[in-house]
Amino acid sequence: MLIKLAWKNIWRNKKRSIIIILAAFFGIWGGVLTNGIFVGMWETTIEAAISRELSHIQIHHVKFRDERLITQFISEINTIEKILQSNPYIQNYSVRSILEGIALSPSSVNGVKIFAIDPNKEKLITSIHQKVIEGVYFSNKGYEILIGQKLAQKLKLKLNSKVVLSFQGMDNNLISTAFRVIGIFKTESKIFDETNVFIKHNDLQSILGTNIPIHEIAIRVSSTDLIDTTTKILKSELNNLSVQSWKELAPELSLTSGFLYLELNIFMGIILFALLFGISNTMMMSVFERIREFGVLIAIGMKKIKLFLLIIIESLILLFSGGLTGTLSGFLTIELLSRKGIDLSIFEEGMAAYGMSAILYPTLPFNMYISLFIMMLVTSIIASISPAIKAIRLKPAEAIRTYL
């Protein structure tokens, strides 16, 4: 009864109700879309960092991340690989040797991090093979190197150019070896492209003449929901090693992500705060126009709690008519844009400096819709409280004799 009456009451003043419903529609639609773009931008950046280098979980010697010495490798690698293979959550892993060194060309020199990898296993962990823009992702020949576009430009290297890598050997002596550029990659991050190179495990083994030291095991789990659980399990199983999820490896990404959701909720809160005044004003006007009618309703026997609820329902209908359609439209717009992505390649240079992709895929997690729903509910109720109190405080004998 109350819902039917509230619905009819909303349409007494069509123009006024439509204006507030449209304000709610555009406010919420714009808010949802903007949130979707921001979340998409950040999720894309995180996913790019995970795909480029981080993976979901990494294992290191406990001191390696701080000192980065070639001698700080993971021992008993076979035992560890058995543990990883027996874990049902782990989809794939790749073992890496990581050497700090310099790359020299006839024209310049640059400090680099040298990743010695098994190309086939690395394909299952990172997306470097997809980022090759010139040449190929390794072949069967020896002493091949994959370098980033930025480094190639800096050292003036082309495909098949020779580049010398110098790094410290296991015996602390300096080792220098020439590699031929087999491929040039370009990721979302200029810094990564300038400071990271990839060679093959076999070549490093030939150079060192011993078993290759494994400094890093990069792991991908079957679902992102399993990252924390798997990290916890591995930490307990490999307590003499450093096991870290991507959130621990790149705390700045994780922290910013947390703040982003807080900021976006505040952003939606500001939109709804503005709407609150509009709805409250509309409801107050509506109550003032119906003082006599409310007096009659109280006189004939409508309990004040029902009158209170009637006004709250009217406010809910006002905000939710625009708010829910705005949310749905925002959701559909995000879905549409996420299929092809938003091309921001005109800002590519600037975005690459921050490791951001030039193609944005808007997305908004389900819990953001839930929090938006709760915020709309609270806004509606707050907006209607003052008008509702005004209505229930009416004295029927006086209200009935009010003429507007």
Add this chain to the structure above:
Amino acid sequence: MPLIEIISLNKIYDKTKVPVHALKDINLTIEKGEFVAIVGPSGSGKTTLLNMIGGLDSPTNGKVLINGINISKIKSDELIDFRLKNIGFVFQSFNLIPVLTAKENVEFIMLLQGVTKSEREKRTIELLNAVGLGDKIDSRPYELSGGQQQRVAVARAIASHPSFVLADEPTANLDSTSAEGLLDIMKELNQKLGMTFIFATHDNKVIRRVRRVITLEDGKIKSDVFQN
């Protein structure tokens, strides 16, 4: 036990710090089935007395007993419930809910009472037929004439099966024909169903039709006359 018993009723309004003694020591008894008019010039206290009987306003002192219950002692929310069950109201300006149809306006009070849907519909149709608006059940108030609106208001007032109906200037906004038609309906309800009607009015058409006329002047009962 009388339907309504008013004992030493006084009402003093304290508006703008100048007290207005609207009702002065009123004593009155109204029995079930009466058809009574409270008359008097403007400001004589007719509406105030009607509001006291209807529990819409509280006396400064004195008692209003309905079926033996002192309504001035009933708490606000319980008084609303008491009105819902015992009192029907007809107002000067009809005061129908403009967004509801004639049928919905009549049904509304029964919804508040929790009457079942089938019973509501049956009673609504019967009442609208009884007031001559069987063909207007789906009309909104703005689609009805003043007389028709007031007839819907009468149907609404008696739909809840009240002990009595209070009608404040029910014919004031009606033309003569509509007023007579409305009074015919009320008189018939009084005679056939024994429904008690109490009017506050200065309309001679009403005064001529009632059996009892209580005249107020300056907040006091000047006369209380039964007529044929």
